[in-house]
Amino acid sequence: MMNILRVKLDKKEYEYQELPKKYYTVGGRGFIAGIMNDEVPPECYPLGSENKMIICTGPTSGLSISSGGRLSIGAKSPLTGGIKESNSGGMGAESLASLGLRGIILEGKINDDNWYILKVDEDKVEFIGAEEYLGLGNYETKDKLADKYDNYHLISIGQSGEYKYHNAGLSVSDLFGRTGRMAARGGLGAVLGSKKIKGILISSNGNYKHPALEKDEFKEARKEYHQLVANADRISVLREYGTASTVMEVQELGALPTRNFSEGQFEGAENLSGENIYDIIQERGGAGENFEPCMKGCIIQCSNVYPDKDGNELVAPLEYETLGLIGSNLGLSDPDDVARINRICNDYGLDTIETGGVLGVMAEAGLLEFGDAEGFIEAIKEVPKDTWIGRMIGMGTGVTAKLLNVKRAPVVKNQCMSAYDPRGVKGTGVTYATSPMGADHTAGLTVFMPMDHHDKKDQIDVSRKMQVGRAAYDTLGLCVFLMAATAPHPEVIVKMINSIFDLDKDEGFITELGEKTIKWEKEFNKKAGFDKSDDRIPEYFKKEALPPFDLKWDFEDEELDSIFEDLE
């Protein structure tokens, strides 16, 4: 079966170890939760040598399964202080799988004076001095490395990770060799930076062939799965408009974060809509003519490529969360402005959600002005200079709100909320509050469920279902965008997993997997010092009604505490 690569950074040693059987079906987020619980002291300093960085695939990578190549990156988060998994598209996972690797575990930290790039092949790891890449953004780092190492995919950090900013993510290269698929959330780029690793090159020349690839039973199950995915309505929307299609839906719900989450509808929303962005791309043509996949063989192909006025690629993809947090939340209605800021964030390695959150707080404090794109860009450009302004953006929404005495900090567990105001999409608010991940829509988005999102009725149940489902998909390495197609038919995925590993699981397996992952994560967080009082939406969401629908956050503590009672 597959291997794990352990790298002991302090000694510059490494070992390829057999993947323990208990992790055959438990990859990605579940693998991270398992390893963290077994090996990392929960109370450790996130940027110290006791923390580990885990970079891994799910069990569906390397098998030509559409959307099965999510790359999970995990560690104890410097931003939340709890366990964190952030996953990205791109080719990182498929490259690992082609080397026969389920994952890489980075232990300790470099203890000489240098930084390194790790170069990972099927049978060896090299430590390449990173001197010439220090201080560079992700784009230039990728370009310079691609000149020398053209058959490698890259996971890298920008300047924000070098500074160990808690708003630093990791950038992963995609099918076309372009970097910018971000494992953005939770400051995991700072963890790599704390270990003095600027990037990881993963060979794309691996020869590993998973034995299941030859099995007829597996091929049959995979075909059935691909048909299911290809025919789903929601997925055809994603293929045409990408996640930007969500803008007008959330605008209609009155839950589009606007000017630091003080309003739920934005007067410029139509400019930011999927339809408008589609039109711009069509009109400008050039690099951005088509939607494309981020990884090989993906049927969904949700990624737009946003061109500048001359048709040259500006950023890819331009996602809904960025349109919400950098767009409406900062009062910016021109998608060109949002795309420009998005590119800078990707380059420095900043999470666009956290960045939109902290800039919103700075604008509320009067340091910047809502709607002033050039002002925001000037501020972000301070990040690589490590100035006061740069450091606030680098450290994120919660700390900056404290420093500036801004009461309205839209954070849970110190992490900024995604682009759904919890007062208007209440199930997602429940997820923000109760997920071990902090305020993170990817942990359990409810907005596409057919229900009244303003009414708290049933939201606890729906949030739990989505949280468990997403934890399972993140554990299998499957893109959560599949869920619209596959969640109603768990047997299709279970059949595929059974055929890969010669198992006989029933359709309850998906739920078991998700529950196990969340249980492990909650165990870690509890030992790290978290408790129920951390599972709360900030008080002001209860008191300040969100215009225009005058929505308030109205959950009692006991309701929130009931959600995972059986897993504790």
Add this chain to the structure above:
Amino acid sequence: MMNILRVKLDKKEYEYQELPKKYYTVGGRGFIAGIMNDEVPPECYPLGSENKMIICTGPTSGLSISSGGRLSIGAKSPLTGGIKESNSGGMGAESLASLGLRGIILEGKINDDNWYILKVDEDKVEFIGAEEYLGLGNYETKDKLADKYDNYHLISIGQSGEYKYHNAGLSVSDLFGRTGRMAARGGLGAVLGSKKIKGILISSNGNYKHPALEKDEFKEARKEYHQLVANADRISVLREYGTASTVMEVQELGALPTRNFSEGQFEGAENLSGENIYDIIQERGGAGENFEPCMKGCIIQCSNVYPDKDGNELVAPLEYETLGLIGSNLGLSDPDDVARINRICNDYGLDTIETGGVLGVMAEAGLLEFGDAEGFIEAIKEVPKDTWIGRMIGMGTGVTAKLLNVKRAPVVKNQCMSAYDPRGVKGTGVTYATSPMGADHTAGLTVFMPMDHHDKKDQIDVSRKMQVGRAAYDTLGLCVFLMAATAPHPEVIVKMINSIFDLDKDEGFITELGEKTIKWEKEFNKKAGFDKSDDRIPEYFKKEALPPFDLKWDFEDEELDSIFEDLE
């Protein structure tokens, strides 16, 4: 009996109300805990209109009881997010008592565009426009107001309170009309600032005579109490050397915070010692020749007056906590430097403990240099300019450590520890961890107990005794320095209280009072979102051994959690 003055700031209305009977014996910290629990929503924003500021005396004020005139100031703390009481010497309490007032409760906040000084007399409150005092430090504010209102004692905030910095205290004027007796901790100056009140003038022309003053039984009990206090050894040390006498004791224990709590002995400790400061004062003469009381009739008279080289008063008093946090913790061994910084802190209204803590963190981050007094002074002088450096100092140790990514933040509940490293004075560490007040020696200092302070044996019990005792003294309005004399003889104080209020309490009354106060405070904090995970010393104190005695913090969570189990 006495009254409470309630001021509704939004309407500029006030009312003198009769003190409820349940508060006859419950003043100061207990009164604050009671009112906060009854009237303030625990989850409120500390700088919002729902928070109240309570300024009150204990039941021993106004009765010519030595050291019975502590002034308690309380609110929900913007620094800790929990309930906070900070008390000071000076003449605030005796002035209130002379007006027949147990306390003032400030409700709501000014909602016109102006700031005000409140002028409080026996039967009326005036709102004086504060325009001409805005931007001034406490010393100049006091001087300017004294020109116009010479028969008033003052409670004021400096620039730090105007900026609503979480490291802002309140300055109270003393027996000699001098300001600088600080109710420093927990950012309560920011609460007054949030209400747009620059200061409170309290008439010293009150005519209220407490009925007990005429009772022979009371006079007899008071005499017995005064004899007990006058004859205690510890108190004669305080009278000769002040709290500075503690420097060498803590140095010997290897628990003197040195260079951001990284060492427990400081090579310059002797320069900072009570003996050396005594010699300097003797030699320079001038204003600083004698020790003096901060309030009328105090037998202890622990306050030194530190003169500059020309014999002119520089600061009064220069206390042990300041010598520890501004001195050894910043690597400064010249008491002149410490005194100069102390004066600036008093002027701006900064807590010297929190200021020493945050400057230590900034030095560890490389922004400033240990031992460089001029560098520290330059940094502090940024406070009234609201620059980056100023704002970090203003917001305190915890937030700044997060912003600067400094792992070693010596805080509990976001409040900086006092001048006893918890690894070397373990009982005081237990107090830091478990007190509802955050890391605060005044909540239960154990260093003068005859025991092995390096051994955790019995420390939970001793901390609890000291915490309960100090809560009781803070509730009675008695200076905790009395405890060395009076704690072994609770019957002497109980007899005095019985004689004042015609009661028949036994000597268990002191303990009951302290326990009730702590119980109320813990109730408030629990509703505000605190739980046991907040009752912890930061993890690094467990891992990093403190030189020179290689001491570690070695308490299990369960041991800490046991301390107040019966009060929850």
